[in-house]
Amino acid sequence: MYRAPVAEIAFTLKHVAGMGAALETGALGDLSEDLADAILEEAGRFASEEVAPLREIGDRQGAVLENAAVCMPDGWKDLYRRWREGGWNALSGPVEYGGQGLPAMLSVAVLEMWNSGSMAFGIGPTLTMGAVEALHAHASEELKATYLPKLVSGEWMGTMNLTEPQAGSDVGALRTRAERAGDGTYRLFGQKIFITYGEHDFSGNIVHLVLARLPDAPAGTKGISLFLVPKFLPNPDGSPGVRNDVFCASIEHKMGIHASPTCTMIYGDGFAGDREPGAVGWLVGEENRGLACMFTMMNNARLAVGIQGVAVAEAAYQKAFAYARERRQGRAPGYGGEGMAPIVYHPDVQRSLLTMKALTWIARAISYSCAHAIDMAKAGGGQAGFWQERANLLTPVAKAFSTDVGVEVASLGVQVHGGMGYIEETGAATLLRDARIAPIYEGTNGIQAIDLATRKLPQSDGGHVRAFIAELREDAERLRTSNSEGAAQSVDRIEAAVDDLEAATEALLVMLQEGRTEEALAGATPYLRLFALGLGGALLARAAVADGDAERTALCRFYAENLIGETASLRQAVIEGGMSLLAAGEALHG
Amino acid sequence: MYRAPVAEIAFTLKHVAGMGAALETGALGDLSEDLADAILEEAGRFASEEVAPLREIGDRQGAVLENAAVCMPDGWKDLYRRWREGGWNALSGPVEYGGQGLPAMLSVAVLEMWNSGSMAFGIGPTLTMGAVEALHAHASEELKATYLPKLVSGEWMGTMNLTEPQAGSDVGALRTRAERAGDGTYRLFGQKIFITYGEHDFSGNIVHLVLARLPDAPAGTKGISLFLVPKFLPNPDGSPGVRNDVFCASIEHKMGIHASPTCTMIYGDGFAGDREPGAVGWLVGEENRGLACMFTMMNNARLAVGIQGVAVAEAAYQKAFAYARERRQGRAPGYGGEGMAPIVYHPDVQRSLLTMKALTWIARAISYSCAHAIDMAKAGGGQAGFWQERANLLTPVAKAFSTDVGVEVASLGVQVHGGMGYIEETGAATLLRDARIAPIYEGTNGIQAIDLATRKLPQSDGGHVRAFIAELREDAERLRTSNSEGAAQSVDRIEAAVDDLEAATEALLVMLQEGRTEEALAGATPYLRLFALGLGGALLARAAVADGDAERTALCRFYAENLIGETASLRQAVIEGGMSLLAAGEALHG
Structure with missing residues (x-):
């Protein structure tokens, strides 16, 4: 079973990625080393003891769609409740909306732990945090006041709606249409696919950020606007009110992350009863500038997906290592004990384990270094431009290399288990199946x-x-x-x-x-x-x-x-x- | 959909692996180039039109165990019947028992095609052919007369029983016990795991080749004997008679090759009714020399598993290539057509496809070269020793490299499909899940x-x-x-x-x-x-x-x-x- 490698994570943050120096110079505000350590320790406990034990049931049961509602696996709803009540969703959120405003370095480190516990669990809150960032940077004060407190606390969750059947890597090809309703709101019509956590029973409301095109928009990426479309329109008191005209039509049958519902979302098909069809939405940022807004969300989501690669690699390494110390086969030159040697004594198995360990280590160090650059850019000052370029440089590396490593290491993990690795109950295959999505989503x-x-x-x-x-x-x-x-x-x-x-x-x-x-x-x-x-x-x-x-x-x-x-x-x-x-x-x- | 690359296979056999010269020198008996071409052509048709279309239903339904019987997926039993009635099982079998005695080069080439059609299908007959070879080389004339005609025709199928929970790579640790019954037969007691096609409804009988230990056997690999244990004891007329005391206790829930039943086999637990417990078996070869007999079977099985790697890589390449020509995203420098470019025009996608193509090609050429060496060694003459060493040298390379390539290429295939690759209905993930077993079984x-x-x-x-x-x-x-x-x-x-x-x-x-x-x-x-x-x-x-x-x-x-x-x-x-x-x-x- 996964145990969060808290000491190694703390060492990498402080002595490799730059948190040590940043704490000293005050670039991380009033964060102290003691507080950082306490957060890592407690997150490690929660990830190891509460998230990881639900990984396999999540894989076996998966998310299930019934009557446009998605039922999550046994224990998952309660897990999410405990997780957000522990304040974990609010960790990096803006202070003025109830967040703790902690640096990216800390939030990626704990994100690694949630994802080692379960990638299918970890990806959900990642999207909420992305929505928080996009709204905080680009939405009107009114939208922020209505949505941010609940998204920061995790009472509501967020999603990111880009992909359409003909528009994947080429987001400029999207066709979802937004019409001005005349009262400052918009009505959205169209279909979005591959929407992660598009529907579920974790939260009282789901806030969709949706890319769409206005009727008079220019073609291509310069004609895309960003809209906020809640599942339930908020009442004046902020509680979820009328059901909006956005529905989950189906969820995908995927190779892995079975508990993460991947939804086809239908906007404006009139499912919401006797009102005029059209999903009610609010513009975020300016018309036709939606892609820039979405990039705020996407860049950090890219690092977050990179972290998934690190996380699944760490979980796979731990699992293979534990098995290699238990499983005995044959004689090994370096083993002096009785009977068959634990296979960890065989040099060829050591090569697999050390390769897994080294690749995981460097993927983590690269990803944390990227988070450090983001924090330093945020800290401002004369070096902010430099650090922004550094973050720009490292983000694609953190995303792509770490997720490749996730697949490579999880595959080696299956191999170390021999025949048992191919049996689903062992759980090594789950990690490989889960890992395989990360090189694809958030930009291949x-x-x-x-x-x-x-x-x-x-x-x-x-x-x-x-x-x-x-x-x-x-x-x-x-x-x-x-x-x-x-x-x-x-x-x-x-x-x-x-x-x-x-x-x-x-x-x-x-x-x-x-x-x-x-x-x-x-x-x-x-x-x-x-x-x-x-x-x-x-x-x-x-x-x-x-x-x-x-x-x-x-x-x-x-x-x-x-x-x-x-x-x-x-x-x-x-x-x-x-x-x-x-x-x-x-x-x-x- | 898979189309057997008959021309490329024929080219590789003749001009790279050495079949051309071997045909000329007569090392391959009276096989003519025309006959070889006709066989490849017809096998290609069968694999493309009959096997491949059942791959996905095999994956979805899998083999199902009920009351110690295994039910194969819809259409699979009939597929097997048509396949063996086509004479494909007998291709490499010894002529004196009804086989066509064709060279290994031809049999691996057609084996590649069955496995590109479906690895879960291809692996079953592979074990029958291995059993044929082991019996032909080591069994008594009486056993051969009883079993070989039916195993060569495919009316009965064979299995290979080595692994036990504590004995995987270290086969010397096995504990299944064989007792002398006093009438020349033996009674077997024990449990074998991971037995491929240990139980199914394809054939009227299943002939298990089982490694076990006699009571007075030395410890380790020098105390292992090989036994033939049929599911049904043959009647004097050769038809299947009394049910033997060997049963399938469970089948594994695996990452892939779902339609290949991976069985736990129980020998001698008394399930067969009121007789004394003990599975009735016959010695193959000499007592305590079972491992040498099994090696006959294992060496060719290793090449056959290498071929599975080639096969799944070929299927994955074809699937990704077809998708890349259909799917359009973005603009590509080399595309002069209207609208978005087919992604095959993007240099990065070309890199993936060419890498897949090149790795598949060399894995095939290596595997065929290994088969050529086997054929040349069999042809005898002064060079037989040389060619046996060549076959020995190339077998582990063909097995390990080709199966690593199978995983690598199938994973690239998923990637080329983008998000669609992760959706099970697309079928790219099936190939990766199937491919993942081949680096593990038949010797990691x-x-x-x-x-x-x-x-x-x-x-x-x-x-x-x-x-x-x-x-x-x-x-x-x-x-x-x-x-x-x-x-x-x-x-x-x-x-x-x-x-x-x-x-x-x-x-x-x-x-x-x-x-x-x-x-x-x-x-x-x-x-x-x-x-x-x-x-x-x-x-x-x-x-x-x-x-x-x-x-x-x-x-x-x-x-x-x-x-x-x-x-x-x-x-x-x-x-x-x-x-x-x-x-x-x-x-x-x-």
């Missing part, structure tokens, strides 16, 4: 890679990414001068990876400058992985230097000598592989 | 890697693997002199990969010689992948030279410039990574 990992390579690298004319790479070199250099055992070899390997990252970065910047866009697009996916692996080496070096812990130093060495070397071939693929890809790709057009 | 991929690195490399004091590597160099060199466009760069990359393979091979041989076993075990998994990637490059070079087909040459170049480079880091991990792995691994012992 291909979209993230393209975002990194073509939009984030050119920030400050390439100056930001170059400065970032220089920082990685400093981390490696500090490990060299730390005199820790075996460090020289590790440092050489980490530096070689940073060299690969630098060369591939410069090559991409040249391609973009010279208008060789297709070649840059062709190299995007290997570039993102190269970026993450190189960065991961630097972060492990930083960790090894921080306290010289023998286990972490050994993990750094293992990573440097066994895994980071992949960067050389990724560099090759980015710099020289594009033309052969495009040539071979032509045969696919058919 | 870790076991295969250890087999390759510690048992197969030392064949002929390393002479065999060295000669093999020299052959790979010749393939690369031939491409260099072929003057095909862009070949020079590809050849350089392929040769670099062969250099990596050679260096890692020599390093492993030294480790083994010096008794550094743990280090060799630590490097086994990266070594196997390195071996396959290097070999794959040489085989693609061979294909490019064979007919200069532009599409295949472009694929070779894509592979050489984008994928094969991984060998450099794998070489590093094998040669230098072991010590850091073992050091970090100590922390895991706990």
Whole structure:
């Protein structure tokens, strides 16, 4: 059973991701280290003891649709109630609406724990928090006063409605239509698909944020507006009133996260009785500027999905590790005990476990570093622009690399279990099935890679990414001068990876400058992985230097000598592989 | 929907795996090219039109256990009947028992097609064929006369009973007991788990091959005997008679291959009524030599499971490719048509598809090459020993690499589908869930890697693997002199990969010689992948030279410039990574 790795999380936040320094300089307001520790400790307890035990029943029962209502698995409604009564939903919410206003670093750390407990549970509140951010940044004071207190407390939950059958990665193709009602409100008509937690029985109301098009809107992404559409129209006293004309028509039968209802939502089909059809909505932000508003929500949702990758990898590692210490098969060179050796003594099993551990570790450190950049940007001051660029740079990496790692590690976890891993009751397969969605939703990992390579690298004319790479070199250099055992070899390997990252970065910047866009697009996916692996080496070096812990130093060495070397071939693929890809790709057009 | 790639399969058999030359020299008996082509064509039709359409219903309904009987999904029993009436089960069976005695190369090629149609279907007959081989090689004439005609025709099916709860990879730990009945037969008592097709309604009888221990047997693997235990004891006329004391107690609820019943089999629990308890069995081969007999069956089963990896990868590629040509999103630089571009025009999607295609291609070519070696060894003559070593060398590579590729390609297939890939009705997830068992069963991929690195490399004091590597160099060199466009760069990359393979091979041989076993075990998994990637490059070079087909040459170049480079880091991990792995691994012992 999952136990939240509170000590490792706290160490990574403070000594790798930058929370230590940020606490000292006051960039995190009046948050104290003691308070941070207490929050992590208590979240760890709740995630381990209350969320994780409901993961498997969630998978088996799933969310069930009956008469346009979604029934959640046994115990889940009560779990959500206890969770929000514990104040967890309000952790990062704005103080003026009842939130605790705590930094992103803390909220991603506890989010990791909820998702290790159960990804299907963790994803629901993530959307509420995204809705809070979007409304706080863009909605009118009246909307904020009505909705934010309840969304911050978790009494109501939020959703994000972008996708339509013909509009997935290409959100500009959406057709849902919004008409001005003449009284300042709007009426929405259309169908949205893949709406996470679009309907459920957790909360008294559900607040949908919906992208739609006004009748006179320009085509494409410049004609999209954002609307707030509640399931129940609030009464003057704020309580849920009349049922709005938005209904869940079906929920998807998915590979995993069965307890997370993925809904097809129908707006304005007249299901709400004798009123005129049309879902009543309120504009958020300005007309035709909806995409910008939604991006507020999406960027943080991307990091939150990255955290899901970290979370499921951590849960898979713990499960496989526990099994490998119990399960005995054969003789192992290093085992001196009686009878068959626990399989954790077999070097090949150790390779699987250490690979899982190292990848999980670096995905976590990258994601927390991204949260740190968000916090520093929010803190303002002369460095705010720099930190915003840093957050922009790291967000696609945190999302895509961590979710790839989630799948890779969960798959290795199944393998470590042998035949038992393929049996559903073991629970290892659940983690792999759950993990598989994260590289897809919130912008596929291909979209993230393209975002990194073509939009984030050119920030400050390439100056930001170059400065970032220089920082990685400093981390490696500090490990060299730390005199820790075996460090020289590790440092050489980490530096070689940073060299690969630098060369591939410069090559991409040249391609973009010279208008060789297709070649840059062709190299995007290997570039993102190269970026993450190189960065991961630097972060492990930083960790090894921080306290010289023998286990972490050994993990750094293992990573440097066994895994980071992949960067050389990724560099090759980015710099020289594009033309052969495009040539071979032509045969696919058919 | 899956269409068997008959032309590509025939090309790979003839021009890459060696069937062309073998046909010419008569090593394949009186098989003609025309007959081979006709068989492939007809198998392709059956797999595409009859097997594949039942894949999804198999997944949804699964095999269901009721009162110790297993009911197969709708249409499956009839599918099996038509399949065996088509003569497909008898393809490779011995001629003297009604088989066609066709070479392994043909039987793996058609096996690929059945498994692309449905892995859950393909695995059943695979076990029957394994039973045929084991009985043909080791059973008494009387047993052969009774069982082989029906097993060859497919009227009866076979199973393989090794695993027990405490004995998985370590088969020597098994406890099922066999007692001499005094009349030449035996009585078996015990429990076997994970028995594929242990019970079903396809055939009138089920013939279990069971590993068990005699009361006076030595401990470990030297005290294991092989028994034949039929579900129904044959009457004197050969028809199924009295029900034997072997029953299916439960079937597993698995991640995939739902229609393949995975059974817990109970031997000798007295369920069969008023007779004395004990499942009636007959010895196959000699007492205490059962493992050697079982290995006959296991080796070919390993190649057959490797073929499952190829098969599911092919099905996943076709599905993703078809989707990518239909689905439209966004604009793509290379698309000149109206509106949104089919996503196959996006370079990043092309990268996914080409990676899937290249990996599937090399896994197929490796597996067919392994089958070729088996055929050449069977053909006898002065080279039989050489070809047996070749088959030994390639079997673990074909099994492990191809099944890893199955998972990797099926996962990419889900990704290419975006959100639709995660919806079960799409069928992309089915392929990934199915694929995930293949790296586990028939010896986990870790076991295969250890087999390759510690048992197969030392064949002929390393002479065999060295000669093999020299052959790979010749393939690369031939491409260099072929003057095909862009070949020079590809050849350089392929040769670099062969250099990596050679260096890692020599390093492993030294480790083994010096008794550094743990280090060799630590490097086994990266070594196997390195071996396959290097070999794959040489085989693609061979294909490019064979007919200069532009599409295949472009694929070779894509592979050489984008994928094969991984060998450099794998070489590093094998040669230098072991010590850091073992050091970090100590922390895991706990």
